[in-house]
Amino acid sequence: MDLLLQQICNGLVIGSTYAVVALGFALAFSVLRVVHFAHPDIFMVGMFSGLVAANYWPGLGLIIAIAAGAAGAGALGYFAERTIIGPLRGRDILTTLIGTLGLSIVLQNGMALLVGPDPVAYPTLVPARFIDIGPVMLTLRQIVNLGLSALLLVLVSVFVRFTRTGRAARAIAERPDVAAAFGVDVARICQITIVFASTLAGVAAVSVGSLYGSASAFVGLLYGLKAFTCMLVAGNRHIEGVVAVAIGLGIIEALVTGYVSSSMKDAAAFVVLIAVLYVRPNGMFGSYAT
Amino acid sequence: MPSFGFFEPILIFTLLNVTMALGLYVTALSGQLSMATAAIAGVGGYMSGVLTVKFGVPFAVAIAAATAAGCLVGGALALLTSRMRDFILKLTTLAFGEALAVLAFNWDYTGGANSFTGLQLHTGLGTCALAVAAALFVAWRFDQSRLGLAARAVRDDPLAAAAMGISVPGIRFTTFALGAAIVGMAGAVQAHYVLVISPSDLGFFVSLNYIIFLLFGGLQTMWGPVLGAILLTVLPEALRFANEYRLIVYGVIIIAVVLWRPDGLLHRVPLGVPQRLFGIRLSPGRPARATASQSSGAPLPQLTRTAAE
Secondary structure (H helix, E strand, C coil): CHHHHHHHHHHHHHHHHHHHHHHHHHHHHHHHCCCCCCHHHHHHHHHHHHHHHHHHCCCCCHHHHHHHHHHHHHHHHHHHHHHHHHHHCCCCHHHHHHHHHHHHHHHHHHHHHHHCCCCEECCCCCCCCEEEECCEEEEHHHHHHHHHHHHHHHHHHHHHHHCHHHHHHHHHHHCHHHHHHCCCCHHHHHHHHHHHHHHHHHHHHHHHHHHHCEECCCHHHHHHHHHHHHHHHHCCCCHHHHHHHHHHHHHHHHHHHHHCCHHHHHHHHHHHHHHHHHHCCCCCCCCCCC | CCCCHHHHHHHHHHHHHHHHHHHHHHHHCCCCCCCCHHHHHHHHHHHHHHHHHHCCCCHHHHHHHHHHHHHHHHHHHHHHCCCCCHHHHHHHHHHHHHHHHHHHHHCHHHCHHHCECCCCCCCCHHHHHHHHHHHHHHHHHHHHCHHHHHHHHHHHCHHHHHHCCCCHHHHHHHHHHHHHHHHHHHHHHHHHHHCCECHHHHCHHHHHHHHHHHHHHCCCCCHHHHHHHHHHHHHHHHHHHHHHHHHHHHHHHHHHHHHHCCCCCCCCCHHHCCCEECCEECCCCCCHHHHHHHHHCCCCCCCCCCCCC
């Protein structure tokens, strides 16, 4: 019983990170109709920006790392939007996929060139301490990660629901032409959306880096595929749906790791994906209208 | 067969990639871009490998069996995705490929994570040339047949195609199975050259390479995938002088092509003959009606842009 609860908590922690990355995908896909394959690599760049900053100003720790991660990822997101995603917006979805994939290849191998292909140690931002909560035991890092992710998810929700820009973004997701006719600056809102998603990914990346204590140029591959799966399973209509599926996926993976074997855990995600899409071709919570 | 020394492996991989790209093209013609190409090729590879190594079956028979296996897997995948639309279909094939890769990883009979080894070298330039010739012939015949026309109709507008009496699920199933058969054959031929089949070769990122061939070359004629496969197989080798910057340059070139020619290098032209290549006129142009859709750069009329502006 304790193992079960423990694995559920572990799953919750990692699932919340999947959720943040998956929401970035979902925002890009709904608003811009772009499969933003460079998003996980923007996440990776955010992780390294945080690492560099934390090494440069060791005293300030977590705060400066998060700020640097957000800034690095946000700036890269802006660059990606201006050079590749923006010009290709409105094209066939596969064209944008290949374009962002090219960027992803450049980013991964560029970073591997800078820091080497092997994982590097992440600075200690949060002390390694265990905290007992009832029957389960979590590390302080896990709690920080969970808290940060929750904060980011609330931010997305507030952005989409209660800000003018967020409302405009939703209007574009629904009907870009009509939104433009009503005076929405589509190009600008798209830029803001990508930069916003990238910034969130940067923050999540720093938190994940400190959670596992290592960073690698190829970390995006893992999170990218998982987060992408989450978005597909959930459908892109409701952000809560994406979050729920991401956390569910994290928990399923943790349970498979705990009770079956860790090599089967990746299969779990894909089996769930195929089953869901077979029964509900538009995703669990609906809508891929493109 | 003459020997090409240092260039022989590059030549062989070029031919193999052309075969794979053609298989993928046949599937894509009905609007289903399979993202499980590497997995289907892997099934073909495992099939032929197990047959030749564990059962001592002749190479030619093993290739035939691998082709059949690819066809079966492709057909199964087509049935699985029959209800799904466009984009979701592509991603389900992605998940299917990944699931197959995990299966191969955990199946001890085929070596599991340690890869399947012990294959004999059967593939030479001759075999590859035969495989390419077969794939080219099938793709070429397919392109011109009623089936190919029906597949295009299904891709462009499934509703209208159905209204014209075309069986949309039937066409999708046929093209998927046919394309997967070619891919399975290519996978088997490749396995007997590389001599090792490892589960990671079945993954999504290998499949993605083949899709890049298609989109890079343009998937409106069968020569687009051929050109894309040739260029992108030779390019990383030609970039060897750039050493560690090689993959970065490769990525930049892909971005540049996508930005400048979003529909691929070769555009669709009447007669299926490439008309212009890098702006060089290859065959005489036709009057305005035929070239209008080409010069605008829009995918095809029915794929109207959804986004504003």
